[in-house]
Amino acid sequence: MGLKSYIKAARLRTLPLSISGIIVGSILGNDAINANLTAAVAAPFWANSIFWLAILTTIGFQVLSNFANDYGDGIKGTDDHRKGEARMVSSGAISPKQMKQAMVFTTICTFSVAMLLINEAFGSENFGYSVTFFILGLASVAAAIKYTVGESAYGYSGLGDVFVFLFFGLLSVVGSYILFTHQINTLLFLPATSIGLLSAAVLNLNNMRDQIQDKQHHKNTLVVSMGSQKAKKYHYSLILGALLTAVLYVQIHYQSPIQYLFLIAFIPLFLNIKVVAKNIIFSELDSELKKVALSTFLFAILFGIGQIL
Numbered sequence: 257m258g259l260k261s262y263i264k265a266a267r268l269r270t271l272p273l274s275i276s277g278i279i280v281g282s283i284l285g286n287d288a289i290n291a292n293l294t295a296a297v298a299a300p301f302w303a304n305s306i307f308w309l310a311i312l313t314t315i316g317f318q319v320l321s322n323f324a325n326d327y328g329d330g331i332k333g334t335d336d337h338r339k340g341e342a343r344m345v346s347s348g349a350i351s352p353k354q355m356k357q358a359m360v361f362t363t364i365c366t367f368s369v370a371m372l373l374i375n376e377a378f379g380s381e382n383f384g385y386s387v388t389f390f391i392l393g394l395a396s397v398a399a400a401i402k403y404t405v406g407e408s409a410y411g412y413s414g415l416g417d418v419f420v421f422l423f424f425g426l427l428s429v430v431g432s433y434i435l436f437t438h439q440i441n442t443l444l445f446l447p448a449t450s451i452g453l454l455s456a457a458v459l460n461l462n463n464m465r466d467q468i469q470d471k472q473h474h475k476n477t478l479v480v481s482m483g484s485q486k487a488k489k490y491h492y493s494l495i496l497g498a499l500l501t502a503v504l505y506v507q508i509h510y511q512s513p514i515q516y517l518f519l520i521a522f523i524p525l526f527l528n529i530k531v532v533a534k535n536i537i538f539s540e541l542d543s544e545l546k547k548v549a550l551s552t553f554l555f556a557i558l559f560g561i562g563q564i565l
Contacts, residue, residue: 261349262358264342267322273458273549274318275311276556277428277451282307283560284444285436306435309373313393314428316366321400323362325411327355328404334473363397377435385438392427399423412475416463417456425452446505447559453498454525454552458545460491461532465541484538491532495525502559509563517562521555524548 286301301307330345331352344350350358370393378386399419403411410419429448434440463470463479464487471480479487499522506515528544528551535541 261344265323265326265344265350265355265358266319269546269549270322271315271318272553273455274314274424276455276552277424277448278307278310278314278432279553279556280447280451280560281429281432281444282310282436283564284441284447285433287564288433288437288441301436304436306373306377309369309376310432310435313366313370313373316362316369317396317400320359320362320366320397321403323355323359324401325404326350327352327359328406328409328411329475330355332404332473334404334469334475359401367393367397373435378438382438385434389431389435392431396423396427411477414476414478414481416459417478420455420459421452424455425449443505443508446501446508449501450498450505450559451552451556453494453501454548454555457491457494457498458548458552460487460494461541461545461548463487464491464532464535465538465545467538488532488535492529495522495529498525498555502555506562512565514565515562518555518559521551521558524551 282301282304286299286304286307290298326343326345330343333346342349345352345355371390374386374389374393378389402409403416403419410416426445426448429451430440430444433444460479463477464484466475467477467479467484467487469475470477478490482490502518503516509515524547528548531544532541
């Protein structure tokens with residue numbers, strides 16, 4: 257057991273997906289601020305400490321979620337014969353006690369950074385927002401842990417997709433925008449929905465890959481409940497829905513064709529739909545997880561760039 261095992265448990269390949277919403281919300285939020293400034297004082301989003309604190313906070317919550325998922329599924333035996341990346345608790349590389357300690361440490365570190373973020377964004381002048389984001393921080397910790405940990409784990413009752421949509425999509429994009437601007441823009445829920453749907457698509461692929469083991473261990477994901485064919489149709493609707501909401505946002509704010517730059521990211525996503533449609537051997541979907549996750553990350557970058565150019 258060593259640092260390498262904890263790095264594996266952190267599942268670094270999931271991190272680009274987790275920060276996609278932060279990128280979109282930060283780019284649009286910073287652009288809204290710069291709209292009221294002269295070119296001489298306007299600054300790019302990556303020059304703002306709020307962006308980096310938000311990135312660190314999100315990565316912390318994602319790592320906590322991955323640790324908790326490894327722990328929860330590991331002690332329940334769900335990961336005993338899983339496909340894809342090996343899990344550290346089920347393989348014995350990290351003991352359940354050690355993983356719990358890692359979860360506590362990650363929670364403390366992440367929440368500390370979250371408090372710095374709240375202070376940096378709102379200071380003492382926006383007490384209402386500070387309290388709201390403090391509560392959202394607590395909710396994020398609870399959501400990260402309760403996905404697979406405990407008898408009432410929501411990942412075992414088909415609610416994982418809902419929480420991924422809410423936290424990776426709506427909260428990530430709209431929340432980041434509020435951190436920059438201190439105001440809510442309801443139209444931001446359109447790109448937030450795009451990120452949320454694509455994030456749910458990644459989870460759906462994961463659940464399609466693991467459906468046999470999940471069913472055996474009574475992990476009733478949406479895929480287990482719906483069956484393979486309906487899960488495939490659900491997957492198509494997630495990707496097409498993400499495209500629709502992104503296009504709708506651009507049409508409302510249309511100024512230049514460059515705003516449709518994000519369509520490039522949907523090329524691999526439509527190729528993924530083709531692979532899913534033909535899939536018979538569930539374990540072969542493992543490589544598609546990375547494709548959709550990185551495509552979502554690419555979408556976030558291209559969407560943001562297209563809106564500010």
